[in-house]
Structures are given as C-alpha cells and as structure tokens.
Amino acid sequence: MTALRRVLSWLPVLQRRRAHTCLTSSATCRLLHKPPRAVGAACPSQLRAFTLSACRSRDTDDLRGSGVHEEEKEEDDEEADDFIDDSEVEELFRLHAPAQQHRVFVVHPDVKWGSRKQHLTTAELMMAEAVGLVNTLDNWRVVEQLIMSTKTPEKKKIFGKGNFQTLTDKIRQTAGITAVFVNVERLFPSSEREFQEAWGVKVFDRYSVVLHIFRCNARTKEAKLQISLAEIPLLRSRLKNEMANLDQQGGGSRYIGGSGETLVEVQQRLLREREMKIRSALEKLRRKRSLLRSQRRHKEFPTVSVLGYTNCGKTTLIKALTGDVGLQPRNQLFATLDVTVHAGQLPSHMTVLYVDTIGFLSQLPHRLIDSFSATLEDIKHSDLLVHVRDISHPETVNQKVNVLRVLKNMQIPDRLMSSMIEVHNKTDLVDNYQLLEPDALPISALEQRGLDGLRTAVEDEIVKSTGKRVLELSVDLSSPQLSWLYKEAAVQDVQVNADEGSAVVTVIISAAAHGRYRKLFTG
Numbered sequence: 001m002t003a004l005r006r007v008l009s010w011l012p013v014l015q016r017r018r019a020h021t022c023l024t025s026s027a028t029c030r031l032l033h034k035p036p037r038a039v040g041a042a043c044p045s046q047l048r049a050f051t052l053s054a055c056r057s058r059d060t061d062d063l064r065g066s067g068v069h070e071e072e073k074e075e076d077d078e079e080a081d082d083f084i085d086d087s088e089v090e091e092l093f094r095l096h097a098p099a100q101q102h103r104v105f106v107v108h109p110d111v112k113w114g115s116r117k118q119h120l121t122t123a124e125l126m127m128a129e130a131v132g133l134v135n136t137l138d139n140w141r142v143v144e145q146l147i148m149s150t151k152t153p154e155k156k157k158i159f160g161k162g163n164f165q166t167l168t169d170k171i172r173q174t175a176g177i178t179a180v181f182v183n184v185e186r187l188f189p190s191s192e193r194e195f196q197e198a199w200g201v202k203v204f205d206r207y208s209v210v211l212h213i214f215r216c217n218a219r220t221k222e223a224k225l226q227i228s229l230a231e232i233p234l235l236r237s238r239l240k241n242e243m244a245n246l247d248q249q250g251g252g253s254r255y256i257g258g259s260g261e262t263l264v265e266v267q268q269r270l271l272r273e274r275e276m277k278i279r280s281a282l283e284k285l286r287r288k289r290s291l292l293r294s295q296r297r298h299k300e301f302p303t304v305s306v307l308g309y310t311n312c313g314k315t316t317l318i319k320a321l322t323g324d325v326g327l328q329p330r331n332q333l334f335a336t337l338d339v340t341v342h343a344g345q346l347p348s349h350m351t352v353l354y355v356d357t358i359g360f361l362s363q364l365p366h367r368l369i370d371s372f373s374a375t376l377e378d379i380k381h382s383d384l385l386v387h388v389r390d391i392s393h394p395e396t397v398n399q400k401v402n403v404l405r406v407l408k409n410m411q412i413p414d415r416l417m418s419s420m421i422e423v424h425n426k427t428d429l430v431d432n433y434q435l436l437e438p439d440a441l442p443i444s445a446l447e448q449r450g451l452d453g454l455r456t457a458v459e460d461e462i463v464k465s466t467g468k469r470v471l472e473l474s475v476d477l478s479s480p481q482l483s484w485l486y487k488e489a490a491v492q493d494v495q496v497n498a499d500e501g502s503a504v505v506t507v508i509i510s511a512a513a514h515g516r517y518r519k520l521f522t523g
C-alpha cells in the first residue's frame with residue numbers, strides 16, 4: 001500500500017496552517033522610498049554598495065558580499081521572512097525525493113520519415129543529448145543505448161509490436177540495469193505502467209529526468225517550489241498507476257473509515273491541496289519579484305536578460321561582463337535554476353543589471369516551463385535580451401530554433417524580440433570560425449574575447465529602448481538636488497567639492513526625469 005503510505009506522509013504538511021503575512025504596503029514604501037544614506041560622504045564603493053543592495057533580492061546570492069548596509073540587510077530579511085517558512089518549503093520539496101542511483105538503458109524512439117520527423121537534428125544527436133542528461137545526474141550512469149524506429153512517438157503505443165518485443169528482449173538481456181529512459185517528452189501513465197511491467201525496472205521520460213536534474217540543482221525556495229509544482233503531474237500519473245493496481249485488487253474504490261471518501265478521492269484531494277498550497281506560495285514570491293522589479297525600475301537601472309540553451313555559457317558571460325566572482329559556471333546542464341541579478345558597467349559607465357536565467361532545452365514539456373513562469377517573467381520585463389548561442393555545438397541551429405520557439409510561446413513583447421542581440425559564444429572551440437550571420441556578435445566568454453563590442457552593442461540598444469543616458473550634473477549640496485537624484489535616477493558617482501559646497505554627480509537618467517530635474521532646479 002505504498003500509495004496510502006505516501007498520502008499519509010503528506011498529511012502533516014497539508015494540515016499545518018501557518019498564517020502568512022503578505023507584503024504590506026508599508027514594506028513596499030520602505031523598499032521603494034528608502035532615503036539614501038551617507039550621501040555627503042558618498043564614495044564610489046559606498047554608492048556601489050547602495051545600488052547593489054537596492055536591487056538585490058534574496059535569490060540574488062551573487063550580489064552578497066558587496067558591502068550591503070546592515071540596516072538594509074535587516075529590512076530585507078524581515079521582508080523575505082514574510083512569505084513562507086524555510087522548513088515548510090523543505091517539507092514540500094522533500095516529499096518526493098529522487099532516486100539515489102541508477103544504471104540506465106536509454107531508448108530513443110526515432111521517426112524516420114513523415115511530418116513528425118525532426119529535420120534540424122539527427123537521432124544520434126538527440127541520443128547524445130539524452131545521454132548527457134542522464135550523466136548530469138550524480139550516480140546515474142548510462143550502460144546501454146538504443147535508437148528504435150517508431151511512427152508515433154507521442155502516442156500511447158510508441159513502438160510497433162515487433163519493435164517493442166525486440167526492445168523488451170534487449171532490455172531484459174542487459175545485465176544490471178535499474179531504469180530505462182525513453183527519450184520522449186512525456187509518457188502516458190498507462191504506457192509507463194505497461195513498460196515497467198514488461199521491463200521490470202523503473203521507466204523515465206524527459207520530463208522526469210529533467211525534473212531530477214532540477215531537483216539536484218535547486219538552491220532557493222522559489223526553485224524548490226517551482227519544482228514541487230512541476231512534480232504534481234508526475235504524482236498524478238503515479239497515483240493513476242497505483243490506483244489501477246489497487247483496483248485490480250479491488251481496493252481503490254472502498255470508503256475509508258466513515259469519511260465518505262474513497263482512497264482515490266482522498267489522494268486526489270490531497271494532491272489538489274498540495275498544488276494549491278504551492279501555487280499560493282509561488283504567487284507570493286511572484287508579487288515579491290514584481291516588487292523588486294519595480295524597485296529596480298525606480299532606480300533606473302536598465303536590465304538585460306541573458307538567455308539561451310542550457311550550457312551555452314550564459315553564466316560565464318555574465319561573470320566576464322561583471323567580474324562577479326560569486327558566479328560559478330559549470331559544465332553541467334541546468335546549472336543555473338534561479339534567476340540572479342548582477343551589476344555591470346557599459347562603456348559610458350552606465351550600470352546595467354544582467355539577469356542570469358535558467359537554460360532552455362528542446363522538447364521540454366510546457367508544464368515544466370509553466371512551473372518556472374514566475375522566474376521567467378523577469379525576461380519579459382527587461383529592457384534588452386541577449387541570446388547566447390554555443391556556436392561550437394553540433395546542434396547549434398536546432399538549439400536556436402528551440403530557444404526562439406520557447407520565447408514565442410512565452411509571448412515576449414515584439415520590441416524585445418526585435419532588439420534582441422544574438423551572441424555566438426565559444427568561438428575559441430571552433431577552428432577557423434567564420435561569422436555567417438552578420439547581425440550576430442562573435443565572442444568567447446571564457447577567454448574574454450569580443451566583450452567590448454558586446455558592451456557597446458548593449459549600450460546602443462539600451463539607449464535606443466529606454467532613452468536613458470549617463471549625464472554629469474553639477475549640484476548644489478545645500479539644496480535637495482542630490483537626494484532628488486537618488487530617488488528619481490541612478491546615481492553612479494559623486495565627486496564632492498567641499499570648498500564650494502557642490503558636487504559633480506554622474507547619473508543614469510531618462511529624458512523625462514531629466515526634464516523634471518531641470519524644471520525643478522534649474523528653471
């Protein structure tokens with residue numbers, strides 16, 4: 001009765017009712033209108049600390065250690081504590097623990113002809129990616145792989161009768177395997193059950209393998225909650241299978257001790273409750289994110305989202321552009337699962353915020369992407385997108401098509417799509433690299449080549465899209481000019497002339513805010 005045991009293990013979590021306090025309007029005010037401190041004595045490092053802390057979220061671990069003021073830290077902690085308890089997230093997250101280790105047989109169902117055939121890739125490359133996914137997981141190893149023809153990879157009957165028998169024989173003859181990974185987006189629960197019965201081992205699809213990877217790499221509450229949400233369909237499928245087994249034994253439709261509910265109904269209700277709980281916690285996080293976004297906008301720092309296929313070098317590029325030593329690029333699929341924000345400078349010394357995002361993958365089920373929609377929302381709200389491509393990868397064209405498809409499904413605004421900068425990364429790995437797409441920028445993030453050209457291109461687009469410029473303004477320190485600038489623009493530097501009671505202030509300011517400034521102080 002594993003199903004019943006699992007249901008019972010959920011109960012404590014679902015029954016625990018904790019009063020959550022949403023972000024209050026006073027917290028909002030505090031974040032948006034916090035007066036600048038240490039203005040008179042402002043030196044560039046303090047200003048950097050101020051601006052960094054102003055745009056920092058709890059998730060942006062990488063901005064830590066940048067000299068954040070203690071008082072701001074406390075306020076941040078207070079505000080972050082408001083939405084959901086760590087232990088509660090851990091409980092939700094732990095419920096569906098991943099398998100410890102597996103020796104895996106990978107099957108790639110290949111469509112050789114017809115409308116379902118993939119034209120930009122080959123069965124061998126898709127198999128290589130599937131193997132890469134499995135090997136990303138610690139203690140999971142591929143022991144055998146097989147490409148098997150099919151006409152209907154998305155149907156319940158993936159393989160024809162003869163092929164299925166051949167496959168079953170091969171799997172049964174392979175010693176020591178503990179799992180089979182069928183490289184399709186998502187298996188029907190009934191197919192999963194049928195395969196498991198025929199092969200006598202656990203069966204995974206892309207959805208479940210990618211989820212395992214996500215799970216192993218998740219660090220923050222938000223990532224953990226998003227993963228727990230993405231697991232709900234898996235739990236539903238499992239439930240269906242376990243219920244089918246119970247029904248065969250005549251147990252699933254019996255009422256539980258006077259409750260008026262059958263075991264199936266109890267399980268379904270608990271799953272619904274679990275889903276609602278996760279969604280509500282994520283909604284609170286979404287509100288917090290949107291608050292941080294408006295705070296960043298308010299501070300007038302333009303944001304640049306760096307996106308692309310997984311492992312293309314996004315994190316390495318942001319590290320190279322910002323010098324942020326906290327960033328840890330890894331040769332691993334889905335190393336980045338949390339959106340983090342990092343400040344960097346453009347040629348005119350304008351500070352921009354680079355947003356590191358979760359990588360894309362082909363045939364990633366929509367539901368999985370949907371679960372990460374709160375994180376991906378940052379992309380929609382940025383001022384500019386930079387699409388990083390691993391130009392050394394044999395599937396680079398297919399990867400680009402997939403990234404563009406996901407962006408289209410996410411309904412990214414046209415203005416962002418048309419101004420998007422495409423970067424060809426890892427050119428150091430390509431012999432005699434030649435740029436065949438004139439609008440793209442060739443770089444090597446690892447060897448820090450081509451970055452000046454990229455910074456200039458980013459600045460040009462930012463100026464075009466936001467109308468923001470870097471200006472040096474002379475301010476009278478006895479007037480409220482400087483504090484106004486702190487509130488309405490992004491102050492980059494203050495050079496104080498103590499004898500004259502004035503300062504030269506470098507700011508990033510929009511045309512509209514500059515107009516207001518002139519009207520107020522120089523009119």
Ligand SMILES: Nc1nc2c(ncn2[C@@H]2O[C@H](COP(=O)(O)OP(=O)(O)OP(=O)(O)O)[C@@H](O)[C@H]2O)c(=O)[nH]1
Pocket residue numbers: 309310311312313314315316317328329330331332333334335336337357358359360425426427428429443444445446447
């Ligand atoms: N040779 C070479 N390797 C690079 C370059 N850029 C990144 N890499 C390597 O590619 C691997 C992945 O880099 P990341 O920056 O973690 O890639 P990512 O796109 O952030 O990956 P995910 O967060 O997993 O989606 C690491 O081993 C990097 O060192 C480059 O320009 N040249």
Ligand SMILES: [Mg+2]
Pocket residue numbers: 314315316329335336356357
């Ligand atoms: Mg990354």
